[in-house]
Amino acid sequence: AAQTRSFSYVVSRGWLASETHPENGLTQYAYTTEGLLYTKTDAKGTVTRYRYDSLHRVLGVRYDPNAFDDVSFTYDNPTEIGRLKQVDKWNATGSFVTDRHIYGYDGMGRMTSESLVHWDASGPSTFVLSALYQYNNKLGNLTQITYPNPQTGGARRTLNLTYNALGRLTTIHNFYNGTTGVAPDFDVVSGVSYNVGGTVDSFTYGNGLVENRTYDANRVQLTNLKVTNPSPASTIMDFSYLYTDANGKNNGQLQQATDNVDTTRTQQYSYDSLVRLSQFKLGPIGSPSTTMNFTYDPYGNRTAQATIGPGPTMNLTYDSATNRITTTGYGYDLNGNLTNAPSSTVYAYDLGNRLTSVTVGATVQGSYTYNGMGLRISKTVGTTQTFYFHTQVGLLGEYQRPAGTTQVPSITKEYVYRGRQALATIASGAWTYNHMDRLGSTRKLTDGNRNVIITRDYYPFGEESASTSNNEKKFTGYYRDQESNLDYALNRYYRSDLGRFMATDPFNIGSIQLPCGSKGSGFPAMSVPDLLSNSAQIFNLYAYVTNDSVNKIDPFGYMPNFCDAQYSYEDCFGVTPWGNIGESRSSTRERLLFNFYLNYGIRPRRPSQIRRLLEFINCFRRLYQEANTKPEWNVPDHARDKMQHCWVGCELINTCGAGWGTVGLAAIGKEVLDLFLPGHTSEVADAIATTVGIPCSLDPAGCVACCERHGY
Template structure:
């Protein structure tokens, strides 16, 4: 048999993302996926090796092997090719990507020692070498980055990591109980976080210097039934017969309605208005719509999804009359984005049907990022990359031209943009932990930090501010100098007061109100409401009226915002379209200026390499908004005639407070830190308030949880500065301020793994029954009680989808680069339950 056809029990990553987004706060286990009815074809050679995979859309991949039946090449339908060079032991010592003309576009290599351990990771350019050494027991001992900065690990007699010393000689210590469970983490300033467990390894108590003591209780099935936080607020959880959460943290969850067996079908949350979200699915189990009820003016407030044969999103309808459509090329990559506006008369008496291209002629590097595309207003964006697939330039004629320079570990060191307001090159410097220390970007910025990543001082053009902290925690207390402020916190570690301004949070750490004291009386400046998924759905500013928001539950991106009047404001609505995670266009509707609703003006985004908007142009190509963005994300608008509130990826500027809404938390760009401690604790970094380990020019945090590289949203972890390889476009070798903590969690969970002798798990589990098999069906999927596993064309793991559990109370995904499971996993829920 040379060809077989499967009906695969296989989810698409976006559907996994959906379930995570919906169930994160509820601590639920994802249901088994429905069998799809699409057909994927597999062709084998005489030895049984897979030589061709054809997807339902017709896109295909060819596979080539050497004489030992080891995979050496993967070729797509466009003729692009990945080539692996193998040593005698089968290690991939070199990875290259070639285009259809056989021109190399990507190059990465590795050196292994005699025991098959990675000794060096080598980038595409001279000097880009990260080195690793090991002790006699095979434990990772040192990591030396391409700037010769070394991180060192220590172990006890049981090979448990007991200490990590970073390149600044600051040491973090770890301690364990007799059952090898982590019981304490002590940072370089002697701030200690402790953990206590019951006999079944359930976490009973966590005591943090930042968030106080939180205790937990469980039922006989191991479900968490209560959480008592440091404010002594008790949250209780109830479950149905299938151990699915039905009530908790002020949310009600319903399942199996309207024939959608095994699916979450609607969620209700209280908070001012009762908000409901209703979900529908198709026969393949894919989400088809999310409808909001319980808010004012929600007569057509829904999001609808459609898919192509390969399960990729082909359409997102933002209302009955507005659709964003996505086209794909033969390799399955996005090739076009268009807007379809229409009205059949209905209650408005307006009839129109308009299709507007938003992006066309989209081309990609082979197996890589976008290279060029044309905006709907005729402007063309071009990007350049080096052979690390690291962006070295981005240009839109007459709008922006930016050339990027990097140091050997991948830190951005310079930007040249002759169209910038200053016209001068911008330069950046870093300390041995890759924390930003200096920036010459219009203004001259300087920053210093302590051993755990707290900012000690900042200066702008020599105007200096000094920061002081609570001795027993990482809580900022005062600013003195050019900026002056004092901070007070609630017991959960959330900022409660800044001078005459107070902040109110829910039991699950969501900011609900900002109140200012004016003439001795409290005045509510801003209040927020959230839905059952944890997204902000309504904002009440002090000017009156209110603003409603709709987020994409698949990605967390903002899709719609609508302002319903207020002082100085009329009704307006904005719809957002995205291209591979970056803002692409905003479609405006303002009833005061356009009562006929047509044509709706479009503004196109021109972003930096991280996806942060720098400028927008209108349909005629004229500049409609521009801003100077400082290193930590504060925007100074320099020109334009529209208001534009998107900032760092995942952040939305609130003009009422000057803060950025970042889904899980609120970010203050003046401080480079969050108002709230990280909901995922130390899994987000040793400093639970700092933004992306103080490296905002190289990392993003779209959900307010975990630093990630802009390329593929890869979380800082073993892939950055440690085996098995550097993340494409990422910084190689991150200090303890961020990377070292992640790398510890990787080590800890590897050591506590029992996954068929393969690379270990991030997640403490109760036996091997929680894991799917290591080897599985080619391009297939296997579901375990606590984890699903997706397999590549060779039947090896490429991605794990983990459900919430003790040790990680939020859904998350683990990649398997080069056959090694990455750690930690990256959250794929916007708001995890703490």
């Protein structure tokens, strides 16, 4: 039977009025006269209402029948015009704020602080978590991070970040309270080296272990990832990756991952005609200990996982009209959320379709709350409540207190990132280092003395095949909850044993047509034609990365084809927060790529194109560095000061522009300027001068003469 997805639109306006999907039924939309989303009504009849200011920014979001905002937003402090300043999450009756996120910025629009203020009741706040950031120059490299400590007067971890001449991260140094010499005072990461394409070749962990990477010379695919101990010489982890199939073809799909330390852990993969994983073998080549065969229905639902040898098996039936599991014990609500599973397991959700509790029989295994941006902020398991501090860098730390109390929590874990990799974890003062494979899955953990304390292997969809201990950072970097065995994917939860998500994908052919203000944080920018250009398997709103879990990951719980893992973990997870431009987490690379697409129709799709974009940005940097060496162009408050910017704009095309085209370069140059020079009057003048210089690239008289004719 065919599945139908239907859409209707406001007559003469083209606004999406309704969408119907097999998985979550009918969703209806209403708009203001300006085209702003006013209400959203889901299949359960829950009405979400949006409130805006005169500049069309969202001020509040509430769920009927509440007469108050569930979430409210504040903008425009005097020194932070146009920027989001505060996000408040209100309690169930709207009588007081439970969690407030506050953001601070410098004059260039860079985030200098972000704080979480928590209330257990009306009145004074219970505790505050606050992170601080420092930057080095106009290009905005993040140079220092100060971690929070909820305990008054408690020591605060500080990280200093240093870069090479191209603005690439080379060292992360740890100390306390902003004072070097306060133990532990050491490099968590050092000696980061890069190849000509800007991809990491090697670096040294804080315990002295060294990671080296090798890439295919033509396709820049990661072919070897090795972690070694230089003294005494030994190999901790060594994976070789083969992409060429039996016919000698390399279509980007991994065929074999050889464990050179233990060949019994070598893995082989086969795929069907729809590029879905069809077979997995574990063990030595020719004599695997485990073989798994996967089958799917026409809509991308995995119906069977037939296993020969040790390993889990699975057989499920589905409703072909809804893609929901119909096997005994499973159940869903009208919005398509998985509510029941075998062993009397019950999943509860809030009005925003976020998981709020997991119950088995009569016992609540875990309960969860979320902040105004939809990120999980706390978890209660048994007698312990854990708070999470999500920042622009990532999850900085975890803080615990006895459940049911109003005590100020204490630090239990902190994380140090290189890119989006949680490279190190600190718990009770003890450092452990996470060593990950090409997907970002934790495979080894070592302590400060270079001892392997955890070894971990996975079946293709994330089930663990071997583990010597437990920690939360597991499959593709997801946070796995021990109480439920669910992976927290930021925007929904993933069940590795089912190989599918618990709730429908917020990113789909309907939601991408909505106004930007009503979309979630980090929502990918993509048009309907762009989405339709993908495999039809992408329409299944439960499937994990179109069932190609060996080559793709989904770091945000959005959009299966959002990232291709064959090149390296950094290419999948976006720009390293401390690598190229210095904005953290998703903001830099994804902002660039999405803004190019939205504003100019330019969307680099492959990691090689993304790498070219970053090479262009580094070329842009080098031009400014060269211009800054000319004293006659660096006279304060003088037109000659703008000469360097005009010249850079001109040379931007001539020097950095191979393969992009003039229109594309002009767009990219403008977007880079928007990122680098936002808001300040002097920077606006610099940006204008650079923009003037772009057409000078076509002037036969040359860049200097052309810029001089423009009065510089």
